[in-house]
Amino acid sequence: MDSDLTQKSISFNSARFLISASRLDECLPDHGAEVAFAGRSNAGKSSALNAITANGKLARTSKTPGRTRLINFFSLNRENARLVDLPGYGYAKVSRDMKDDWQQHLGHYLNDRRCLRGLVLVMDIRHPLTEFDQMMVEWCEHNQLPLMILATKADKLKFGQAKTSMLEIAKKLKDYQCVEHLIMFSSTAKRGVDDCRQALANWLDAPEN
Numbered sequence: 001m002d003s004d005l006t007q008k009s010i011s012f013n014s015a016r017f018l019i020s021a022s023r024l025d026e027c028l029p030d031h032g033a034e035v036a037f038a039g040r041s042n043a044g045k046s047s048a049l050n051a052i053t054a055n056g057k058l059a060r061t062s063k064t065p066g067r068t069r070l071i072n073f074f075s076l077n078r079e080n081a082r083l084v085d086l087p088g089y090g091y092a093k094v095s096r097d098m099k100d101d102w103q104q105h106l107g108h109y110l111n112d113r114r115c116l117r118g119l120v121l122v123m124d125i126r127h128p129l130t131e132f133d134q135m136m137v138e139w140c141e142h143n144q145l146p147l148m149i150l151a152t153k154a155d156k157l158k159f160g161q162a163k164t165s166m167l168e169i170a171k172k173l174k175d176y177q178c179v180e181h182l183i184m185f186s187s188t189a190k191r192g193v194d195d196c197r198q199a200l201a202n203w204l205d206a207p208e209n
């Protein structure tokens with residue numbers, strides 16, 4: 001029988017917390033399909049995950065940057081399909097050592113995780129494409145990893161301003177093959193959630209390469 005027909009369609013509402021890891025060797029076995037959420041501290045990664053899974057309590061969010069300090073894994077209704085909330089980068093208030101430590105573990109995860117199917121790069125629509133964001137885009141391009149950009153907190157701008165910002169982001173990214181989706185997003189207003197879910201389901205459904 002065609003295995004695609006036997007696969008359950010992915011339901012994001014069924015997401016559950018699995019484990020937290022501070023290092024690559026604490027992560028779950030590298031099987032199945034994962035999509036990770038990366039971005040600056042306070043950009044809105046955990047909030048985006050909560051909007052996508054329609055579960056406000058799934059990933060912890062905070063007004064204070066640096067809330068997510070571990071790599072958090074969330075299961076979906078399909079065995080071995082997972083969403084991953086990564087610690088934010090660029091948080092200035094932690095010590096240099098701690099910062100290096102995180103970045104190293106993040107680097108290990110991104111470089112070595114074979115089941116990673118795509119990266120969701122979350123950026124505040126009012127401060128898009130920071131230096132670190134650009135590094136992530138370059139990294140995805142270099143590693144041929146599909147990239148989805150969520151320009152979030154769109155509710156903080158008037159619609160016209162948000163549109164202009166999207167056009168500017170699109171212009172800056174037009175030469176990157178890795179950018180598969182650029183979505184105007186708001187966790188608060190639930191904008192872009194359906195488009196994001198659709199794109200995530202396609203990545204998680206794709207056969208292993």
Ligand SMILES: Nc1nc2c(ncn2[C@@H]2O[C@H](COP(=O)(O)OP(=O)(O)OP(=O)(O)O)[C@@H](O)[C@H]2O)c(=O)[nH]1
Binds near residue numbers: 042062089
């Ligand atoms: N208005 C508005 N606020 C948002 C939105 N998304 C997130 N926020 C707020 O932004 C702050 C940071 O959100 P988080 O989701 O915790 O950010 P994060 O990227 O996970 O941060 P770290 O875990 O520190 O890396 C919180 O106060 C959220 O309520 C949004 O779409 N609209």
Ligand SMILES: [Mg+2]
Binds near residue numbers: 046047060088
């Ligand atoms: Mg977070």
